[in-house]
Amino acid sequence: MSDAILSVRNLTANVDGNPILKGVNLEIKAGEVHAIMGRNGSGKSTFSKVISGHPDYEVTGGEIIYQGENLLEKEPDERAKNGIFLAFQYPLEIPGVSNLDFLRVAYNARRKYLGLEELDAFDFEDLVEEKLKVVQMNPSFLGRSLNEGFSGGEKKRNEILQMALLEPTLGILDEIDSGLDIDALKIVANGVNQLATPDNAFLVITHYQRLLNYITPDFVHVMYDGRIVTSGGKELAHELENKGYEFLDEQALAEV
Amino acid sequence: MSATTVKNIVNQPYKYGFVTDIESETVPRGLTEDTIRLISAKKNEPEFMLEFRLKAYRQWQKMTEPTWPHVNYPAIDYQNIIYYSAPKQKKEKLNSLDQVDPTLLEAFEKLGIPLSEQKRLGNVAVDAIFDSVSIATTFKEKLAKDGVIFCPISEALQEHPELVQKYLGSVVPVGDNYFAALNSAVFSDGSFVFIPKGVICPMELSTYFRINNGETGQFERTLIIAEEGASVSYLEGCTAPMYDSNQLHAAVVELVALDNADIKYSTVQNWYAGDANGKGGIYNFVTKRGLCKGVNSKISWTQVETGSAITWKYPSCVLVGDNSVGEFYSIALTNNKQQADTGTKMIHIGKNTRSTIISKGISAGNSQNSYRGLVKMGSKATGARNYSQCDSMLIGDNAEANTFPYIQVDNNTAKVEHEASTSKIGEDQLFYFAQRGISEEDAISMLVSGFCKDVLSKLPMEFAAEADKLLSLKLEGTVG
Numbered sequence: 001m002s003d004a005i006l007s008v009r010n011l012t013a014n015v016d017g018n019p020i021l022k023g024v025n026l027e028i029k030a031g032e033v034h035a036i037m038g039r040n041g042s043g044k045s046t047f048s049k050v051i052s053g054h055p056d057y058e059v060t061g062g063e064i065i066y067q068g069e070n071l072l073e074k075e076p077d078e079r080a081k082n083g084i085f086l087a088f089q090y091p092l093e094i095p096g097v098s099n100l101d102f103l104r105v106a107y108n109a110r111r112k113y114l115g116l117e118e119l120d121a122f123d124f125e126d127l128v129e130e131k132l133k134v135v136q137m138n139p140s141f142l143g144r145s146l147n148e149g150f151s152g153g154e155k156k157r158n159e160i161l162q163m164a165l166l167e168p169t170l171g172i173l174d175e176i177d178s179g180l181d182i183d184a185l186k187i188v189a190n191g192v193n194q195l196a197t198p199d200n201a202f203l204v205i206t207h208y209q210r211l212l213n214y215i216t217p218d219f220v221h222v223m224y225d226g227r228i229v230t231s232g233g234k235e236l237a238h239e240l241e242n243k244g245y246e247f248l249d250e251q252a253l254a255e256v
Numbered sequence: 257m258s259a260t261t262v263k264n265i266v267n268q269p270y271k272y273g274f275v276t277d278i279e280s281e282t283v284p285r286g287l288t289e290d291t292i293r294l295i296s297a298k299k300n301e302p303e304f305m306l307e308f309r310l311k312a313y314r315q316w317q318k319m320t321e322p323t324w325p326h327v328n329y330p331a332i333d334y335q336n337i338i339y340y341s342a343p344k345q346k347k348e349k350l351n352s353l354d355q356v357d358p359t360l361l362e363a364f365e366k367l368g369i370p371l372s373e374q375k376r377l378g379n380v381a382v383d384a385i386f387d388s389v390s391i392a393t394t395f396k397e398k399l400a401k402d403g404v405i406f407c408p409i410s411e412a413l414q415e416h417p418e419l420v421q422k423y424l425g426s427v428v429p430v431g432d433n434y435f436a437a438l439n440s441a442v443f444s445d446g447s448f449v450f451i452p453k454g455v456i457c458p459m460e461l462s463t464y465f466r467i468n469n470g471e472t473g474q475f476e477r478t479l480i481i482a483e484e485g486a487s488v489s490y491l492e493g494c495t496a497p498m499y500d501s502n503q504l505h506a507a508v509v510e511l512v513a514l515d516n517a518d519i520k521y522s523t524v525q526n527w528y529a530g531d532a533n534g535k536g537g538i539y540n541f542v543t544k545r546g547l548c549k550g551v552n553s554k555i556s557w558t559q560v561e562t563g564s565a566i567t568w569k570y571p572s573c574v575l576v577g578d579n580s581v582g583e584f585y586s587i588a589l590t591n592n593k594q595q596a597d598t599g600t601k602m603i604h605i606g607k608n609t610r611s612t613i614i615s616k617g618i619s620a621g622n623s624q625n626s627y628r629g630l631v632k633m634g635s636k637a638t639g640a641r642n643y644s645q646c647d648s649m650l651i652g653d654n655a656e657a658n659t660f661p662y663i664q665v666d667n668n669t670a671k672v673e674h675e676a677s678t679s680k681i682g683e684d685q686l687f688y689f690a691q692r693g694i695s696e697e698d699a700i701s702m703l704v705s706g707f708c709k710d711v712l713s714k715l716p717m718e719f720a721a722e723a724d725k726l727l728s729l730k731l732e733g734t735v736g
Contacts, residue, residue, distance in 0.1 A: 054687050076690035085691075092688045095679070096706025105702065106692035113693065145706070162692060 083169030189214030312440030515550030534593030537565025
């Protein structure tokens with residue numbers, strides 16, 4: 001399939017020697033928005049870290065093919081430069097490094113990788129000003145240290161700003177809705193919707209159905225104990241909201 | 257980051273580790289009164305200088321090496337050091353650069369310090385010191401037009417003995433401490449700066465210290481005097497070849513600022529630090545002190561310490577003049593098995609004296625990095641104020657950072673503020689950068705530059721970028 005952006009097959013992974021992912025299968029094509037739901041500890045966030053290559057997560061089996069290439073062979077920064085973007089659940093505070101500098105270095109790293117000319121400080125500022133509108137952010141955030149002293153909502157908006165700049169092929173949002181009030185949630189969701197094109201794809205990881213009122217997924221997957229156990233359309237999210245995650249335990253017990 | 261890349265970067269050689277093959281004139285190993293008389297005679301010094309040296313030597317013999325610094329090293333055999341080494345020159349007295357041995361000029365060129373007329377730095381006068389002697393000073397004539405004296409201290413002893421006699425040892429007395437006493441007895445050369453009343457020095461002055469000989473100690477002496485209303489910015493840089501053995505570097509720097517004078521002293525220290533296992537490297541045991549003698553005078557120390565196996569150094573200010581100002585801005589970076597115990601002393605004596613201490617310690621590898629600082633508010637220092645900020649950054653899991661602040665307040669109108677923080681560059685921060693496509697090297701250099709920003713901005717512009725680059729270079733591959 002030529003339009004598959006990501007193919008995950010039988011992926012297993014450990015953290016500190018404990019198996020967390022126990023055989024994940026997932027296929028994402030261009031133009032699609034996928035949501036992974038599941039309760040805490042089901043492996044959702046681990047999955048996002050494994051795709052992006054966090055060194056604490058050890059892949060023990062299976063494969064991830066990204067745009068026809070073996071993703072697991074690539075270093076985290078290479079994956080990013082190839083268009084994989086992870087919006088963090090807890091973006092880190094980096095004192096002393098200005099938001100603007102960080103954005104410019106990241107942007108130019110990607111440009112350079114793609115064989116494009118790097119933007120100088122002036123051209124880059126013009127570009128950022130444009131992108132700020134996507135998340136309705138005040139330009140004063142650019143001069144501050146990266147995420148330092150930002151509120152939860154401001155950090156998340158800053159993540160989406162980075163995503164808007166880097167224009168990923170695969171954008172992964174790890175619990176982007178956690179800690180957001182409804183207004184911030186709308187801004188963030190709206191930002192993501194503006195970035196979606198027929199050529200890219202998004203993977204939205206969330207605990208609650210709430211976010212999916214604003215970002216409409218094409219597919220919803222439910223993760224349970226390190227596997228995707230159920231997949232469906234957006235109606236599955238509503239079903240989960242009504243039933244809760246308990247039915248999964250019953251299902252699991254029934255299998256024993 | 258793959259294991260091979262880490263290895264490649266860690267194994268990046270120290271760029272300045274080459275040895276210049278040049279014939280040297282040395283005195284016999286060891287230290288006696290005869291050695292001192294010999295050094296003094298070689299330099300054709302005035303009688304008072306020999307007396308100064310002998311007095312220091314006699315005091316030194318009664319002293320013991322300090323053991324309080326938080327560093328460890330095997331005992332130094334002071335009788336196994338060569339106390340004087342000078343590259344052999346064809347002529348005794350050099351009248352111009354053309355007469356300097358080309359090998360020496362090449363050596364400095366290789367270090368990035370071109371001395372020849374065509375290539376020298378635009379607005380920086382350089383005194384180049386090779387082992388025990390100064391080999392060239394640039395822009396001397398141009399400076400002389402403004403009455404500025406910038407020359408080797410050995411030359412100042414010939415040309416301006418009254419100035420040297422008046423100020424030498426007035427800030428750091430001969431018996432101040434073990435290493436200062438040793439220096440006072442055997443120092444061979446160094447820079448002398450005199451800025452007369454009302455003169456703003458028209459260019460940056462700088463001294464470049466190069467240790468070449470593997471068995472020589474380097475004992476340089478720097479004396480800077482700014483008369484009433486004068487102002488000067490001075491920078492020193494240091495490198496040494498890579499030897500398996502350790503070389504002792506025990507310098508003394510004295511600064512004197514009279515009424516309304518201003519001295520800014522910056523250091524970029526990059527002595528050879530030893531290899532990854534801690535073999536070799538310079539013992540950098542240095543006494544630096546500035547005396548704010550006059551009212552409204554100001555002395556500012558900025559240091560970027562990245563080299564040496566062991567650093568023991570506390571650039572200090574004695575604030576005697578009312579309203580005088582002392583500043584200390586420091587970045588101390590240690591990696592591998594380096595040890596640093598460094599900081600400052602701010603001694604407030606006059607009224608309304610002010611001091612600022614900003615210290616940034618970065619420890620990586622298996623190194624240990626200590627900040628040690630004293631703030632003393634004397635009984636007459638009414639209205640005196642100090643602000644201290646000591647931040648430590650740890651890179652990796654095996655490095656050590658310590659802070660030893662000492663505060664003594666003898667009057668109740670003085671204000672002392674102390675802030676401290678410790679942070680760590682960890683995997684999660686680096687992953688955040690990597691996830692945005694930023695390589696590990698770039699991430700560390702951005703994090704470290706950000707951490708050091710407050711201090712780097714205090715360096716003269718020509719050197720700030722250089723120092724920033726040096727920091728990144730020293731840290732490459734420190735997080736595996």
